[in-house]
Amino acid sequence: MAADRFLVQSALTACAELLRRRGRIEDLRELGTGKHAHATLRPYARALEDRGRTGEAEAVLREFLGSDEYPAPFRWPLTELLARQGRLDDAVEMGRPTFDHHDTCLLDGLIGLLHEAHRRRDAAVQAACGPGEPPSRRRAEPGTAARM
Known part of the structure; x- marks a missing residue:
């Protein structure tokens, strides 16, 4: 049963990516914001971004992130955006x-994004602190990355 669910999800995602590449934004909007948004909203948001509509892409992702049904899956696409x-x-x-x-922890991905942006100190601080309070609220202890 789970295999069927993932097969359908993969097919929907592939269809959405194809619509994105073909520039069929309205078809993609219908698919990306409908009942299969869990699998197709990310390509829709990326298509909007590709067309310079980043504000709209962010708004769409935030809207779904605010829903009770889809909170976790849309945190990473919005983070990437x-x-x-x-x-x-x-x-x-x-x-x-x-x-x-x-x-659904995004810590590793965020450390990678910070590193790619040449913010290695920030990446090291995030890695040292890990889950819990933001690094700015933690008391620096001797020998931690927060002292770098």
Whole structure:
């Protein structure tokens, strides 16, 4: 049963990516914001971003993130979008609520984004602090990355 669910999800995602590549934004909007948004909203948001409509892409992702049905799956696409816009601090704050979640933790991905943006000190601080309070609220202890 689970295999069937993942097969359908993969097919929907592939269809959405194809619509994105073909520039069929309205068809993609219907698919990306409908009952299969869990699998197709990310390509829709990326298509909007590709067309310079980043504000709209962010709004769509935030709308679904605010729903009870889809909160976790849309945190990473929104985090990536914010990072591509150079809004790394906002991206970290978007991922922070997941740092204590074992199945949807974005800490590793955020450390990678910070590292790629040449913010290695920030990446090291996030890695040293890990889940819990933001590094700015933690008391620096001798020998920790917060002293770097």
